[in-house]
Amino acid sequence: MTNRQQERLDPATVIRTALDLLDEKGLDAVSTRAVADRLGVRINTVQWHVKTKARMLELMADAVLGEIPLGDLPDAPDERARELARRYRRALLSHRDGAMLVVGTYAAEANTLRFAEALVEAVLGCDLGDREVAWTAWSVIYFTLGLTQEEQAVDHRPLGDLLASAISATTHPSLHRVAGHLAPASFDERFEFGVSAILAPR
Missing domain, CATH: 1.10.10.60 (Homeodomain-like)
Structure with missing residues (x-):
């Protein structure tokens, strides 16, 4: 060249x-x-x-977060934080292995910081102390990344299928009782439940 x-x-x-x-x-x-x-x-x-490849992956992760629109957000801080989490998840899901890509990087880049600023600003409006704000925002991020990574891996072998083949009502009665609620079709509901639990008033 x-x-x-x-x-x-x-x-x-x-x-x-x-x-x-x-x-x-x-x-x-x-x-x-x-x-x-x-x-x-x-x-x-x-x-x-x-x-390097590592640097390329960081820039890729930042580019994914750059696809998150930050306009037209709800006024209420808790609902604004929920909506930001939803948009974060959609951006991850829009790319194959998107969650795995972002999990494997720590990109302190413009788009990543822009999104983090918006999320922390929203959580700051929820009447929490600074430490709780920081930890709540990180909890939203970690939860969203983890659930989305599982969702994107579901074609390989769903967690529900793994549980069904490994447990029984006799050996693991508690797991057996709730296993049906871990079906792949429940990802949207599980996401909304988890984010709401993290952002619930203290």
Whole structure:
């Protein structure tokens, strides 16, 4: 690749290409070499823009969060926080392995910080102390990431199926009793329940 061609390639193009690869083949297929192959350039050209695979994944995660709209939010702080969590989940679900991508990174980048600022601002309006605000906001994020990661892995083998094959009313009576409520179809309800529980008035 010539210097002129290298100059025309920019980090945004690399990240868009990496996200396309993610959506088509999943997180395991994403690498700087795979992105270089997709772009028809040498691997060092991609690395010149994003340095390492880890850095590329951080920028990809930040790009996913950049897709979250922050306008037209409810006025009530608790409902605003719930709506932000919903939009966060939708952004993760819009990309194959989106939750796994974000879980594996710590991107202190513009889009990530923009979303975090909006969420913390909403939770600050819920009459909590600063420590509770920080921990509540993180709890919303961790819960959403964890549930969404399970939801995106459901095609491999749902948790309900795993439980059904491993437990019985005799050996694990409590688990057996509630296992039916962990069906894949309940992800929306489980998400709303969990976020509401985290944001419930103290």
